[in-house]
Amino acid sequence: MDLNQTISHEHEFSYCRADFNKVAQLIYECAGIRLNDSKQQMVYSRLARRLRVLKLRSFAQYLHLLEQDPDSAEWQPFINALTTNLTSFFREAYHFEILAQQMQTSRARPFRIWCAAASTGEEPYSLAMTAMEAYQTAQPAVEILASDLDTQVLATAAQGVYTVDKLEQMTLARKRGFFLKGTAMNGGKARVKPGLRALLQFQQINLLDSTWPLQGQFDAIFCRNVMIYFDQATQKIILQKMGRLLKPDGQLYVGHSENLHFISEYFTSCGKTTYRLTERAIREWGVG
Ligand SMILES: C[S@@+](CC[C@H](N)C(=O)[O-])C[C@H]1O[C@@H](n2cnc3c(N)ncnc32)[C@H](O)[C@@H]1O
Structure with a gap:
């Protein structure tokens, strides 16, 4: 396997197989989260935002920044970017x-x-x-x-505070009993x-x-x-x-x-x- 292999040529930032492997290793070590190979594009798009904020050009630079400083303030945004947060009210009712x-x-x-x-x-x-x-x-x-x-x-x-579409599946009694509807600038929110x-x-x-x-x-x-x-x-x-x-x-x-x-x-x-x-x-x- 060529670790320098570029994952896609359409990328704004340089990103290769070894970068993905390193991300997978780091998030496993600090959060226990396993990222399999199907997550390569997801990792790119989620972390690309961090590279933009930090004005970096490559994933190698970003990973170096993390690895050289275990106390770097960037660890938390790195973790936040890689968690999957799907949830809903009364999920699995x-x-x-x-x-x-x-x-x-x-x-x-x-x-x-x-x-x-x-x-x-x-x-x-x-x-x-x-x-x-x-x-x-x-x-x-x-x-x-x-x-x-x-x-x-x-x-x-x-x-x-939630957008009202998140409350859609809830009974009217729950919506009325437990939420306050936003008005004016907060319209569409509860x-x-x-x-x-x-x-x-x-x-x-x-x-x-x-x-x-x-x-x-x-x-x-x-x-x-x-x-x-x-x-x-x-x-x-x-x-x-x-x-x-x-x-x-x-x-x-x-x-x-x-x-x-x-x-x-x-x-x-x-x-x-x-x-x-x-x-x-x-x-x-x-x-x-
Ligand atoms: C898919 S959501 C599930 C949310 C909710 N429990 C549900 O079932 O709807 C998974 C959550 O686990 C959190 N998570 C991932 N790794 C974690 C860890 N090592 N310690 C604590 N929380 C973690 C993520 O940040 C995310 O919010």
Whole structure:
């Protein structure tokens, strides 16, 4: 394989196979994200914006800038550019029904939820709406920690402002109950109501880090549609750490194409892509 091979001649910046390999190596090392060869064009278009901002001419220059300084401020925009943030309100809706049931049968006050790949906020706000509906109060005893590796999506999440098309699939009752419609300059936008926002805290957490800045245990952990980007060895490490943060009767919710069969000694299914700790996990990890 020719590593100097130019990937396309139509590019504004010089970009070859070795550049892509280096990007793939760096994002794997710092975020656990695997980029296969089909992502070569995606990497180019996402990082080309950074090269333009920094007025660089080649990917080699950009990669040199990153590699020569582990503390470079460019690492975060590099990571932000390469994450995939697709999400929506009440995505995989069955989980919110399972969560409502879990809340209604749990005695935990506050009921604590960690949303570990919160992206632009649609998922944690859906959790907050579910809590208000399940407890039938605008001030439920619920705490939701929304985290993500990507600082840009977290900033969007914290703002809680969405274009109205993002709300399209939601019932009228939810739109009216939980959002304020923008007017004049904010026409076409909707903001989550302050009461909903008050249930959430936002924090940057890299799931790949050896320690997470978290305290106490959670009744529910939502870790959906992020593990697909990690290899199985990485998933195993993360899941074992997450398991220790679950209360003995806590539930872990994963994405529709993710499953925990390969770690069945510690997690057992209790519904559609929803898991509980096994007796062994509770015994070995001393949770509770
Ligand atoms: C496809 S989105 C899923 C969003 C939401 N959980 C859902 O299911 O709709 C994946 C999210 O995982 C985040 N992510 C990727 N690698 C991560 C890591 N190492 N630690 C924490 N978050 C990560 C990305 O920034 C992105 O926002």
